[in-house]
Amino acid sequence: MCNYHFVWIPKYRRSILVGKVAEYTKEVLEEIAKELGCEIIALHVESDHIHLFVSCPPRYAPSYLANYFKGKSARKILQRFPELKSKANRGKLWTRSYFVATAGSVSSETIKRYIEEAKSRAD
Known part of the structure; x- marks a missing residue:
């Protein structure tokens, strides 16, 4: 498995x-992870951004995973909350860009702790 933040x-x-x-x-991100055979190590949804630390099979490229998580989640969220369409540009919920890093340069525990601490600061 490969770990991606x-x-x-x-x-x-x-x-x-x-x-x-x-x-x-x-809920949607957890469903998508399960569908892909990925395990969510840490997940934090802030009002204006998302941190997803996930362990996925190596057959998926990080770009594929980012686009799949973003694309499928956007469709489901906009379907459930159509009022958000007015805040989404041309039906696009997310920006085109994203950040991704592997857990190679920093330990998985460090990334998980960072996300958990961000979650506790937000609460």
């Missing part, structure tokens, strides 16, 4: 990932 943001870094939207986003 992904971070991505909504269009215009709008603070839309709150309340029921945030909870549903977590």
Whole structure:
């Protein structure tokens, strides 16, 4: 398995990932991970960005994983919360860009701790 830390943001870094939207986003990302045979090591949904630390089979390129998680989650979130379409540019919930790093240069435990600490600061 390969460990990846992904971070991505909504269009215009709008603070839309709150309340029921945030909870549903977590559910959707967990479903997608399961579908791909990935294990979520840490997940934190902030109002304006997402941290996803995931362990996935090496058959998936990081770019494929990022696009799959972002694409499928956007479709499901916009379907469940159509009012967000007005805040999404041309139906695009996420920006095109994302950050990804492997756990090679930093330990998996360090990345997990960073995400967990960010989660506790937000609560």
